[in-house]
Amino acid sequence: MSAARWLPAAAVLALALVPSSANPFYRLAGSDGDGREPTFDVPLDPAPLRAARFPDDLPYITEAPGASPLAQGNLKAAGQLYLARQLPVQDRRRAEVRVQYRDGRIVFAEHG
DSSP, X not given: OXXXXXXXXXXXXXXXXXXXXXXXXXXXXXXXXXXXXXXXXXXXOOHHHHHOOOOTTOEEEEEOTTOOHHXXXXXXXXXXXXXXXXXXXXXXXXXXXXXXXXXXXXXXXXXX
16 A cells, blocks of 8 residues: 555554643544533623623624624624624614623613
């Protein structure tokens, strides 16, 4: 058998022997995930979103003025996760509630 045939198999075998915490295939092997709560890339407590009781199809917008694009993206993802029954909009005039990120906290503001 030529080296070109067994080299990929040897690489996979060697990678399988790497300790699980450093192994990129660790998550694919059916290991435990991050836990019940999502892990955000910025300080973000989703408790207000989890506790929010809004009517279905309520239009909302996420806003993170002055925050990094990473914080803006994390807020948007948290909104999509916890406000799945509500309707995210991009036009502030259509939103009935504004979900805002301020210093790592999520606050709600009525439209206005």
